[in-house]
Amino acid sequence: MLIAGALLVADRPRIEGDLRSTGLSLVELRSSSLTQMFPSGGKQIYYVGRAGYVMSVISPDGKWMYGVRRQHDLHSSSIAIDTLVRRGFTPSGPGEEEVLDSPFVNIVDLGVSRKGTMMLIVGRPQSAGRGSGDGIFLYNRGSHDLSFIEGLSLSDNEVSALNVNEDGSMLLYQEGKFVKTVIRSNGRVTFSGSHAGRFPVLMPDGQSYIYENSGKIILRRRSESRTLIAQERVVGGIRLSPDARFIAFGIDLYGNLGDTQLSICDVATPLCVRGPVYVDRIAGRATYWAMF
Secondary structure, eight states: OOOOSSOOBOOHHHHHHHHHHHTEEEEEEOSSEEEEEESSOOOEEEOSSSOOEEEEEEOTTSSEEEEEEEEEOSSOTTOEEEEEEEEEEETTEEEEEEEOOOSEEEEEEEEEOTTSSEEEEEEEETTSOTTSSOEEEEEETTTOOEEEEEEOOGGGOOEEEEEEOTTSOEEEEEETTEEEEEEEETTEEEEEEEEEOEEEEEOTTSSOEEEEETTEEEEEETTEEEEEEEOSSEEEEEEEOTTSSEEEEEEESSSSSSSEEEEEEESSSOOEEEEEEESSSOTTTSEEEEEO
């Protein structure tokens, strides 16, 4: 079903009720806290203990928050060491911080699989020299294996929206204005496709995915594509709920990134409701589904 032009406005209480019954919330991540945005908005929850993360994400199952804490060298501010951490969600919000083993000295961006076994990381491994060896890597937290995917410069990074399935066989990310898919089998990496698009996100099957292109939000399964929603000026990112029933994304209301608004859509219908308006940040960019 295709909604042409503007989004339809659904029965807001129904969508809000469905989300509350499953314990799902859309939250905005910040350095030392998160803020609940939808269905209940405005509540800010500060992280327990040490925080100050330079970047953070929430796992696709909505149960874990992963963050990067950065410490600068006392003698040179240009030298920084990153620590990878995570926090599990409790009924009251993110729990205690857990420091994770990491083969990286610097992490610019990351994506995690649904259970957190696999990580797709843009960064600099500890074994690399300064300015060399930077790139995209697949990190298996269980076996501690590190696989090189693609080289790039951290200072001129155009890679975002990192996705990886649970066995590490399917990698998906945005590079510039293109969506790239990578297949990994028997330790070999094959770039299987690249097409115009933004904000890719893997579906729970670990193979199909959703992305935006030319004012349409599209579901792609192998070589087949289907438009879910027609919506101009999508910004920030596309977030898929853990049960794949809902998607959320930002809309640039006036085309100048001055005011952006969060939109939440029922994938099956697909009917949508408008969420909060952002004036100091871009809706969808640091917004994630959390279960607590």
